[in-house]
Amino acid sequence: SLIKCATVDAIASHLKNCKNVLVLTGAGISTSAGIPDFRTPGSGVYDNVQKYLDKYHLQSAQKLFSYELFQQDPEPFYALAREMKYPNANVKPTIAHHFIKLLSDKGVLLRNYTQNIDMLQSQTGIPDNKVFEVHGSFRSGTCMKCAAKLDKTQLKEAIFCGEVAKCMVSVEGNACGGVIKPDIVMFGEALPQDYLCTISKDEDKCDLLVVMGTSLQVAPVNKIPNSVPSSTPRLLINREKVCTNPETYTHMSAPLFFFDHPDNKTDVFMGGDIDSSLTELAKKLGWWEELEKMVGE
Ligand code: OAD
Numbered sequence: 001s002l003i004k005c006a007t008v009d010a011i012a013s014h015l016k017n018c019k020n021v022l023v024l025t026g027a028g029i030s031t032s033a034g035i036p037d038f039r040t041p042g043s044g045v046y047d048n049v050q051k052y053l054d055k056y057h058l059q060s061a062q063k064l065f066s067y068e069l070f071q072q073d074p075e076p077f078y079a080l081a082r083e084m085k086y087p088n089a090n091v092k093p094t095i096a097h098h099f100i101k102l103l104s105d106k107g108v109l110l111r112n113y114t115q116n117i118d119m120l121q122s123q124t125g126i127p128d129n130k131v132f133e134v135h136g137s138f139r140s141g142t143c144m145k146c147a148a149k150l151d152k153t154q155l156k157e158a159i160f161c162g163e164v165a166k167c168m169v170s171v172e173g174n175a176c177g178g179v180i181k182p183d184i185v186m187f188g189e190a191l192p193q194d195y196l197c198t199i200s201k202d203e204d205k206c207d208l209l210v211v212m213g214t215s216l217q218v219a220p221v222n223k224i225p226n227s228v229p230s231s232t233p234r235l236l237i238n239r240e241k242v243c244t245n246p247e248t249y250t251h252m253s254a255p256l257f258f259f260d261h262p263d264n265k266t267d268v269f270m271g272g273d274i275d276s277s278l279t280e281l282a283k284k285l286g287w288w289e290e291l292e293k294m295v296g297e
Contacts, residue, residue, distance in 0.1 A: 002207065003233045006259075006268050011235050012284040015208060020110035021103055022206040024224050028213020028238060029096035030118050032275050035088055039215050040239075045084070052076055067188040071144075074164045074179050081159050081182070086117075087138030087152070093120045095275040096212055098294040101126045102287060111202050115214060115221060117184045124294070132198060134191060134221050136184040143167035145178025155182060191220065203227045212237040213274055225257065230266075237270045237277045 003010040015021070027037035038045045046061035053061065056076045063069050070077050093101075101124040103109035113132045114121055119139060121131050141150040141158065148169040150158060158165030158180050165180035185191055206228045216222040225234055225243070236242065236257060244257050258264040270277040282288040 002231055003265065006233075006264050006266065008268060008270060008281065009284065011208070011233060011268050012281060014233055015108070015285060018108050018208045020202075020205045021108050021208045021210060022110050022202055022224070022228065023100055023103065023112040023210045023212065024214065024221060025096070025100070025112060025114045025116060025121075025212050026214025026216075027116060029094060029274055030091075030116055030120055031213070032094045032096075032273075033091050033118075033120060035091060035118055035120075037213070039217065049080065052080060062187060065186050067186040070181065070186055074181070078159065078164050082162070086159060086182070087156060088118050088120075089156070091118065091120065093124045095278050095291065095295055097121050097124050098291055099278045099282065100124070102282075102291055102294065104130050106287075110205060111198075113199065113221060113224065115218065132192075132195070134185070134195060136182075136192070138182050138184065140183045141165070141180045142183055143169065143176060143178040144181050146171060146176045148176065148178075150180055155180070195220075199224065200227075204229070206232055208232065209234045210237065211235070214238070214242070216242045233266050233268065235268045235270065237274050237281075239272065239274075241269055241271070 003014045027035070031037050036043050036045050041047060049061045049064060052058065052064060056073070058064065058069070058076065064076055064080050097120050100109065100112050100121060104126050109130055111130055111132055112121060113134055115135050117133070117135055117137045119137050122128065138155060139152050141155040142148070146167060146169055148167055167176040167178040167180060169176045203224065209225060209228050209232055211225060211234065216225070228234070234257065241257065241259060244259060257267045257269070259267050259269045270281070279288065282291045
């Protein structure tokens with residue numbers, strides 16, 4: 001194993017010699033910026049959409065993010081997007097986003113795979129090729145009829161105009177009229193074309209996996225923890241442990257962490273608030289001053 005015992009100190013000293021840190025993130029790294037996650041009871045999006053489920057006769061909250069529903073009727077998604085203020089203008093990156101940027105500045109970040117569509121990671125000024133937005137983003141939109149593209153500003157205007165956005169491109173003298181779909185990946189849609197090729201190469205190279213702010217309920221990214229080399233240390237920074245119970249996850253062949261296993265030498269868990277955990281980790285690395293400065297700017 002690359003670390004001798006599964007402790008935060010061991011991870012910190014290992015990190016100093018790492019070249020290829022792979023960071024997998026989810027909605028939990030943006031909650032301290034004021035963006036709700038999906039599955040936290042009470043505050044998560046899925047606990048707060050009952051009115052849409054009633055109004056549009058939907059069986060589950062996930063349906064709001066389903067491509068099938070969007071094709072049938074884009075109004076429920078547009079209504080939710082307006083209420084959620086997607087694409088979250090005026091929101092600032094958190095300590096977690098800056099920590100990932102710092103890994104990149106230090107030359108040790110292989111890549112950040114993020115499930116988030118909030119574009120907060122790129123706001124830190126991290127190079128584009130260091131971030132893979134697995135579920136797309138609100139950076140652009142596409143007409144479902146003629147494939148015309150809208151940029152971020154046009155997409156934002158389209159979402160907040162109060163109606164389902166329709167394509168204005170002129171086709172034989174008339175407006176196309178196709179529905180505009182933000183370039184996010186909905187349930188039932190394919191991931192970006194280069195995902196499989198990029199992740200499989202990165203997994204092989206990865207010498208430390210950091211998973212932060214995700215419940216790992218959604219495939220295929222929840223397979224990443226089990227696809228890195230078996231000797232690679234894995235650090236989970238999350239309010240609660242995830243994927244530790246084989247019984248709960250066998251049906252989806254999801255990853256398993258071994259925090260509490262007596263032979264565990266690779267998996268380390270930092271519980272509680274992500275920003276506090278990263279503050280602690282940065283201090284152990286001697287990086288806190290730098291990180292604090294980035295956060296303050
Ligand atoms: P979830 O809401 O499922 O999980 C967020 C995790 O972050 C939970 O385990 C929280 O406890 C934890 N968390 C939240 N805030 C935290 C904080 N301040 N400190 C520590 N932990 C915190 O979000 P994701 O895993 O990102 O996909 O969800 C995955 C996908 O499901 C999303 O990309 C979206 C959703 O449906 C699509 O819509 C296609």
